[in-house]
Amino acid sequence: MSRSSLPPIEPTKTAAGIALDPRTLERVIPESKRSDGSVxxxxxxxxxFTPQEDVRLFRGTKQTQMEANALPKGHIIGWTPPPSKEAEPSKPMSKSAKKNAKRREKKAEEKEPAVKDNWEDDDDEAPATPAIPAASPSSKQTAHSADSAAPDPKADATTAEALSSKMEKLDVS
Structure with missing residues (x-):
């Protein structure tokens, strides 16, 4: 006896719960337990007999053809994904092409966005000198200790002047 002739151990059920009994090959609703424990x-x-839950909707030939040819949800007609950069340079670049590519990269590095996308990115681009809080009277002591532990001893005079002018504006007595 081959395995393909035997019915499955866990028969598939229809929407109404009808399954094929593996022993008798009859259509049955298998026994089940109620919440109180009875069977x-x-x-x-x-x-x-076909219960109402198992009756399929009638679909004409044109309807089934339209459903088969339907685009996936959210698809935009005519849109194709942009090509990957790996596919572009299939042949080696000439000297002038390499030079132009370097120029483009340099130009892109120099150009900075006028409006930042995320305010939290400002923390990543902090100045070389640490920011000094001026909220409490003990902040003057922390400012002195921060100056002594500055990593760059050759600080620009203009940066120091700008920082001192900002501190004067922030200092509340």
Whole structure:
């Protein structure tokens, strides 16, 4: 006896819960347990009977063809994804092409966005000198210790003047 002739151990059920009994090959609703622990009996289904849950909607030939050719949800007609950069340089670049590519990269590095996308990115681009809080009277002591532990001893005079003018504006007595 080959394995393909045997019915499956866990038969597939229809929407109404009807399954094929593996022993008798009849259509049945298998026995199940209720929430109180009692068991429902297995119910036999008459041959040819189809419950309302299992009845499919009628689809004409044009409807089925339209559904088969339908675009996926959210698809934009005519849109194609941009080509990957790996596919572009298939042949080696000439000297002038390499030079132009370097120029483009340099130009892109020099150009900075006028409006930042995320305010939290400002923390990543902090100045070389540490920011000094001026909220409490003990902040003067921390400012002195921060100056002594500055990593760059050759600080620009203009940066120092700008920082001192900002501190004067922030200092509240």
């Amino acid at each position: 429902r009996k297995q119910l036999k289904i008459r041959p040819g």
